[in-house]
Amino acid sequence: MNPTATTDIRLSAVRGEIVHFIADPAHDAHALEHFADGLLIVRDGHVAECGPAAELLAKLPAGTPVADHRGKLILPGFVDTHVHYPQTDIIASHGEQLLEWLEKYTFPAERRFADPAHAAEVAAFFCDQLLKNGTTTAAAFATVHPASVDALFTAAQRRRMRLITGKVLMDRNCPDFLRDTAASGYAESKALIERWHGRDRLLYAVTPRFAPTSTPAQMRLAGRLFAEHPGVFLQSHLAENRGEVDWVAQLHPEARSYLDVYERCGQLGMRAVYAHCIWLDDTDRRRMADTGTAISFCPTSNLFLGSGLFDLRRARELGVRVGLGTDVGAGTSFSMLQTMNEAYKVLQLAGQSLSAASAFHLATLGGAHSLYLDDRIGNFAAGKEADFVVLDPRATPLLARRSAACATLDERLFVLMMLGDDRAVAATHVLGRPAWPRAPAA
Ligand code: GUN
Numbered sequence: 001m002n003p004t005a006t007t008d009i010r011l012s013a014v015r016g017e018i019v020h021f022i023a024d025p026a027h028d029a030h031a032l033e034h035f036a037d038g039l040l041i042v043r044d045g046h047v048a049e050c051g052p053a054a055e056l057l058a059k060l061p062a063g064t065p066v067a068d069h070r071g072k073l074i075l076p077g078f079v080d081t082h083v084h085y086p087q088t089d090i091i092a093s094h095g096e097q098l099l100e101w102l103e104k105y106t107f108p109a110e111r112r113f114a115d116p117a118h119a120a121e122v123a124a125f126f127c128d129q130l131l132k133n134g135t136t137t138a139a140a141f142a143t144v145h146p147a148s149v150d151a152l153f154t155a156a157q158r159r160r161m162r163l164i165t166g167k168v169l170m171d172r173n174c175p176d177f178l179r180d181t182a183a184s185g186y187a188e189s190k191a192l193i194e195r196w197h198g199r200d201r202l203l204y205a206v207t208p209r210f211a212p213t214s215t216p217a218q219m220r221l222a223g224r225l226f227a228e229h230p231g232v233f234l235q236s237h238l239a240e241n242r243g244e245v246d247w248v249a250q251l252h253p254e255a256r257s258y259l260d261v262y263e264r265c266g267q268l269g270m271r272a273v274y275a276h277c278i279w280l281d282d283t284d285r286r287r288m289a290d291t292g293t294a295i296s297f298c299p300t301s302n303l304f305l306g307s308g309l310f311d312l313r314r315a316r317e318l319g320v321r322v323g324l325g326t327d328v329g330a331g332t333s334f335s336m337l338q339t340m341n342e343a344y345k346v347l348q349l350a351g352q353s354l355s356a357a358s359a360f361h362l363a364t365l366g367g368a369h370s371l372y373l374d375d376r377i378g379n380f381a382a383g384k385e386a387d388f389v390v391l392d393p394r395a396t397p398l399l400a401r402r403s404a405a406c407a408t409l410d411e412r413l414f415v416l417m418m419l420g421d422d423r424a425v426a427a428t429h430v431l432g433r434p435a436w437p438r439a440p441a442a
């Protein structure tokens, strides 16, 4: 026995059925790595090694704690590439399409974030919902209020999550109580970038809500913020709803397309992420691919608001980076499993068949790749941040019954994404430590 190794308190391990991706299953038949009885060894919050338990246990220093999750699946933490934390309280609001829904439900809900105490309370609940659902990284909208950004970064920092957020920029076509100006939006965003970007696992996103709610002056300043701060993200919405697309065409007769409005203002590029992207043409898709701009596919939201059916096959054929987003509160679930479920159905309607492997890849390594974070998260390669989720295929009587009848791993993954939700998440770990369920108070 090696006496120094036994006292290495930075070392721990988890044992279970491990599934992760080392490439994109759409392009590589060996992309999915599977250890039926696997071990994930964590050192100092990062992956030290991942492989068959029999092999790795033999060389694990004696005394290393091993959490036993045999009978359950261990996957990388989910990556939600588009979500709105201030819309937590309006999830499942009935009866409108995008533009009416924004006026009737969204703007009044976002108004309440002028109160920092409200923002702090919702931010804590929101982060707990993410963790309860196995999501360890998210790109989230805040509101126009800078304090709403402080509240979310603070809540995520306490939980050690990887979180991208930013102050919404909105200086026209919105209620006065949510309106900034081109100059104030620029100055407040800059101050927030200086305060938060790169602190622990927190990253800033310049966040123009969408083209209709920013003047050309504000759009140009958003592009300038993005260019002036290398490493910062930019997030917005694009071509979600037909009425919205018509409105943008009226507002910007000079532009070739909705995407072109953003491109003219310097808002495309690596780390720019656009939600929805339903009503695009191939020129748009090629520009997105050529500039490294990513799409967040938000199926539950697209169905809920009746926005349309996203064409995943075409986006991928043309080489656009794509991740999955819940888009709560237009999205109807914080669960990435339920988001995969609805992605499958949306694609069925378009004659495209999403495999379980592709769905789980989108929710993990694919999402990380779309955000240019795949060097840090998304799978269990050595050195990655050790965020993982433990999924229980017997979490409900129906899941247990259906899972028992599965012959292959592929079938079991498909059943989990179709029938699973937060009940299937037995545990979520962030940087190797349990983050959900919470340890009982001492
Ligand atoms: N477009 C502009 N703002 C929003 C929003 O808050 N949600 C969705 N789904 N689309 C938007």
Ligand code: ZN
Binding pocket: 082, 083, 084, 237, 275, 327
């Ligand atoms: Zn959105």
